[in-house]
Amino acid sequence: MEYHENEKSSISVLGAFTAGTARIWLHKRLILWLYVINLGFAAVLVVPLRKILGEIAKTDLADRFVTGFPADVGLEFWWQNKLAFKALALVALGLGVFYLLFNIFAGGGIVAALAMERRVSLRRFLNDAARYFWRYLRLFVLLVIVVGLVGAGYQALLSDKVEALRENVTTDRASFLWLALVAVVILAVFAFVLMVFDYAKIRTVVDRRRSMFLATLVGLGFSLRRFWQTIPLFGMNFVVIGILFVVYLLIENQFSNATVASMIGLFVVQQIFILSRVWMRLSFFSSQLALYQSVGRKPGVSKASLACEVETT
Numbered sequence: 440m441e442y443h444e445n446e447k448s449s450i451s452v453l454g455a456f457t458a459g460t461a462r463i464w465l466h467k468r469l470i471l472w473l474y475v476i477n478l479g480f481a482a483v484l485v486v487p488l489r490k491i492l493g494e495i496a497k498t499d500l501a502d503r504f505v506t507g508f509p510a511d512v513g514l515e516f517w518w519q520n521k522l523a524f525k526a527l528a529l530v531a532l533g534l535g536v537f538y539l540l541f542n543i544f545a546g547g548g549i550v551a552a553l554a555m556e557r558r559v560s561l562r563r564f565l566n567d568a569a570r571y572f573w574r575y576l577r578l579f580v581l582l583v584i585v586v587g588l589v590g591a592g593y594q595a596l597l598s599d600k601v602e603a604l605r606e607n608v609t610t611d612r613a614s615f616l617w618l619a620l621v622a623v624v625i626l627a628v629f630a631f632v633l634m635v636f637d638y639a640k641i642r643t644v645v646d647r648r649r650s651m652f653l654a655t656l657v658g659l660g661f662s663l664r665r666f667w668q669t670i671p672l673f674g675m676n677f678v679v680i681g682i683l684f685v686v687y688l689l690i691e692n693q694f695s696n697a698t699v700a701s702m703i704g705l706f707v708v709q710q711i712f713i714l715s716r717v718w719m720r721l722s723f724f725s726s727q728l729a730l731y732q733s734v735g736r737k738p739g740v741s742k743a744s745l746a747c748e749v750e751t752t
Contacts, residue, residue, distance in 0.1 A: 452668055456676070458733075459728070460722065460725070463722060463725050469552060469564070473545065480537075483534055540576075544572045546571070547567055547571025549564075550571075550724055551644050574648075575640060581636075593625070630677065634669060634727075639655045639658035641658075641728050642661070680716075683719065691708060
């Protein structure tokens with residue numbers, strides 16, 4: 440079923456964010472599932488890392504490991520244990536690829552769950568994730584292509600001009616400001632591309648689209664037509680993430696590895712931070728989904744019937 444935009448039913452940016460928060464509370468078990476999976480990925484790296492730390496503990500480097508040791512000593516230790524370091528690097532690389540694929544896999548289950556107005560089971564979540572995996576994988580490939588084209592366009596058309604402007608300024612401060620301005624513009628473009636693909640994922644589930652190229656185009660069209668809502672909403676979520684990172688860094692600096700209590704406290708803070716990151720991942724989807732459904736629901740179509748249709752797709 441296609442949902443055509445309805446001006447009268449549109450909600451405000453704050454209303455979409457609030458509605459998205461309510462959706463997360465309804466589906467809070469998603470946070471637990473994703474948190475446990477994150478712990479599982481982290482645990483896989485613990486085994487080879489513990490082996491390396493065990494080798495360090497047998498040497499005189501143990502006392503200097505926290506404060507740091509000379510580069511030449513570190514290189515010598517790396518050479519003596521290069522096989523263990525290579526194994527750790529391979530595990531990290533393989534785990535990174537698998538984690539990326541899992542995030543693509545989980546994306547469909549997350550959007551499908553948040554689109555429903557009743558709790559979903561783990562089995563239902565996995566079924567929906569499997570249903571949309573190949574479509575979301577194609578979306579990811581498109582995202583990589585678009586980002587690559589944007590990067591190539593900047594390198595071919597603007598890079599030399601920006602460098603010329605920086606060289607023509609008379610002070611280092613002006614050169615730095617030009618560099619900062621370019622970084623902000625690149626970040627804004629990248630954020631806009633991510634937002635467009637978020638709406639493409641949402642439309643793939645809600646509108647049952649199979650062509651990911653068309654889903655991306657309609658996601659772009661929706662983002663541009665509703666830019667006074669889509670951009671501030673994405674920015675609101677982005678600002679919250681930035682605040683969480685700043686708060687985490689400030690709190691983390693209050694701990695040290697000198698005592699067991701401090702290490703336990705830091706571990707607890709890190710777990711809370713991981714939970715908050717999971718929450719914000721859901722917040723992007725849930726708030727954008729709330730906005731899309733508020734402007735996309737036809738008059739006379741109730742929330743219950745919408746959820747029922749999404750469930751049966």
